[in-house]
Amino acid sequence: MEKYRGLSPAQFFHRNKEIAGFSNPARALYQTVRELVENSLDATETHGILPDIRIEISLDPNNSERVTVKVTDNGTGIPIHEIPNVFGRVFYGSKYVVRQTRGVFGLGVKMAVLYAQMTTAQPIYVKSAPVNSEFIGEYLLYIDVDKNIPHILRMRIRKKDNPKVHGTSVRLTLEGSWVQAKKRIEEYIKRTALIAPYATIRFKTPEEEVVFKRVTKKLPEPPKIGQYHPKGVDVEVLKELTKNIQDSNTTLREFLVKSFEGVGEKIAQEFLQWAGFDPSLRVKELRLQDLEALASKMRSFEGWRRPRPITLSPIGEELLKEGVRSTLKPSFVKAVTRPPSSYGGHPFIVEVAVAYGGEIPPQDQPMILRFANKMPLLYDEGVDVSRKVVDEIDWSVYKVKFPAPLAVVTHVCSTKIPFKGVGKEAIADVPEIEHELEIAIREAARKLRSYITRMEKLHEIQKKESTIRRYMPEVVAAIAEVASVEPTLLERKLEEILLKELGKKKVEQYVE
Ligand SMILES: Nc1ncnc2c1ncn2[C@@H]1O[C@H](COP(=O)(O)OP(=O)(O)OP(=O)(O)O)[C@@H](O)[C@H]1O
Numbered sequence: 368m369e370k371y372r373g374l375s376p377a378q379f380f381h382r383n384k385e386i387a388g389f390s391n392p393a394r395a396l397y398q399t400v401r402e403l404v405e406n407s408l409d410a411t412e413t414h415g416i417l418p419d420i421r422i423e424i425s426l427d428p429n430n431s432e433r434v435t436v437k438v439t440d441n442g443t444g445i446p447i448h449e450i451p452n453v454f455g456r457v458f459y460g461s462k463y464v465v466r467q468t469r470g471v472f473g474l475g476v477k478m479a480v481l482y483a484q485m486t487t488a489q490p491i492y493v494k495s496a497p498v499n500s501e502f503i504g505e506y507l508l509y510i511d512v513d514k515n516i517p518h519i520l521r522m523r524i525r526k527k528d529n530p531k532v533h534g535t536s537v538r539l540t541l542e543g544s545w546v547q548a549k550k551r552i553e554e555y556i557k558r559t560a561l562i563a564p565y566a567t568i569r570f571k572t573p574e575e576e577v578v579f580k581r582v583t584k585k586l587p588e589p590p591k592i593g594q595y596h597p598k599g600v601d602v603e604v605l606k607e608l609t610k611n612i613q614d615s616n617t618t619l620r621e622f623l624v625k626s627f628e629g630v631g632e633k634i635a636q637e638f639l640q641w642a643g644f645d646p647s648l649r650v651k652e653l654r655l656q657d658l659e660a661l662a663s664k665m666r667s668f669e670g671w672r673r674p675r676p677i678t679l680s681p682i683g684e685e686l687l688k689e690g691v692r693s694t695l696k697p698s699f700v701k702a703v704t705r706p707p708s709s710y711g712g713h714p715f716i717v718e719v720a721v722a723y724g725g726e727i728p729p730q731d732q733p734m735i736l737r738f739a740n741k742m743p744l745l746y747d748e749g750v751d752v753s754r755k756v757v758d759e760i761d762w763s764v765y766k767v768k769f770p771a772p773l774a775v776v777t778h779v780c781s782t783k784i785p786f787k788g789v790g791k792e793a794i795a796d797v798p799e800i801e802h803e804l805e806i807a808i809r810e811a812a813r814k815l816r817s818y819i820t821r822m823e824k825l826h827e828i829q830k831k832e833s834t835i836r837r838y839m840p841e842v843v844a845a846i847a848e849v850a851s852v853e854p855t856l857l858e859r860k861l862e863e864i865l866l867k868e869l870g871k872k873k874v875e876q877y878v879e
């Protein structure tokens with residue numbers, strides 16, 4: 368007979384670490400930095416705090432494959448009693464709500480802890496000073512993989528010296544390849560600075576210290592926690608929501624209005640009539656088959672309002688442009704933030720920037736910089752929706768001739784990014800997202816076309832000018848001779864005409 372047993376979530380990810388991006392020492396180091404930095408950014412900007420983040424990477428002097436990563440932030444901190452579970456239990460966190468954050472799964476940092484303890488047998492060290500608390504908590508812990516619970520080796524709670532201080536510091540030692548991961552990690556941080564130009568990021572490596580200083584103090588409006596949209600429900604969601612109803616007299620109509628996004632009294636009434644449900648039915652009396660019918664009708668009803676984008680926090684055209692300018696240093700950039708849209712009840716916003724020239728190196732195809740909920744995506748570009756959309760565009764329509772110094776920045780923000788895996792590297796080609804991306808890219812590309820046209824004209828004018836200048840001495844000499852005028856006077860006059868005529872044309876090209 369076969370032997371049967373269960374597997375704890377920690378055991379599952381211990382066995383399948385590759386699916387979360389921990390596939391080799393270089394990638395694992397990259398992923399560790401990423402998970403820690405993303406948690407730090409969530410803990411700051413999501414709560415209206417200008418991020419100050421410090422990343423330190425150091426190598427064991429006796430073994431350069433043993434890498435210590437430390438990330439410190441000025442975020443909200445973590446309630447001290449929550450620290451063990453947050454770092455020591457797979458699928459535990461504060462982000463299982465309807466709100467745009469980098470984190471979604473409640474898994475990221477635990478993968479880093481698991482990988483560290485698997486490869487170096489080292490626990491994680493956490494120090495956190497939560498806001499609105501007088502205390503600081505310090506923990507040294509690892510994950511009890513069998514049970515999926517934290518195993519605390521040491522802990523200490525002490526009073527804050529300064530009650531206003533808040534933030535978290537996390538330190539891990541793993542087997543990693545700094546030499547191989549360096550480039551990617553640097554690129555990741557550079558791109559993080561692009562999409563979060565309001566963050567200051569200090570990055571200390573074994574070789575140097577680089578500071579990405581914030582280029583603006585403008586923080587986008589933080590996202591708010593929202594509710595499910597009726598288009599996105601299934602039976603399980605309904606079961607959970609109805610279970611949470613306290614008042615047993617709550618009617619179906621009240622339930623819809625109170626528990627969902629985009630449902631007012633009028634729409635609730637219209638829907639219930641359309642779906643054939645009695646609005647005064649008590650929610651607590653609904654049976655499983657009623658929930659099933661309700662879920663199915665809710666998904667197919669077309670009269671709901673679209674989800675409001677209060678749960679989202681795009682960075683906006685101005686900040687995106689600023690971020691692109693300071694990191695890519697192009698000579699042209701156009702940013703487009705699309706109005707909110709939705710798929711399957713999930714709100715989303717697409718932002719795009721098209722950058723050209725300047726310090727962007729010419730390449731055979733457009734360079735794509737992908738972002739999802741302000742996270743740079745560096746791997747699996749080939750299967751991402753952005754690649755698909757960019758490839759389907761005929762860039763010659765926009766006067767781009769390859770090799771060209773062209774970069775396309777795409778940012779999708781949503782309460783539910785359709786990632787293709789838990790490593791969060793590629794976005795699936797959901798038709799609604801694809802459509803919005805295409806509209807945004809084309810809009811920006813049209814501006815690029817007029818920029819290129821202007822530059823071409825400018826180039827022509829300059830060519831003309833240089834030709835005229837080349838023949839000017841000869842012309843001046845000939846006319847001076849024939850008309851018996853002073854050559855210097857003639858030259859000055861010609862120069863004046865040249866500057867006036869061509870200068871006017873040049874200015875016309877510069878002004879949009
Ligand atoms: N630096 C930090 N500051 C404040 N809270 C943090 C920090 N790091 C982690 N947390 C808390 O720990 C929880 C778990 O983090 P973890 O990275 O495992 O999951 P997540 O960020 O929720 O989702 P994901 O798996 O997508 O990263 C977070 O939800 C957050 O509440």
Ligand SMILES: [Mg+2]
Pocket residue numbers: 402405406469470471474475476
């Ligand atoms: Mg996380």
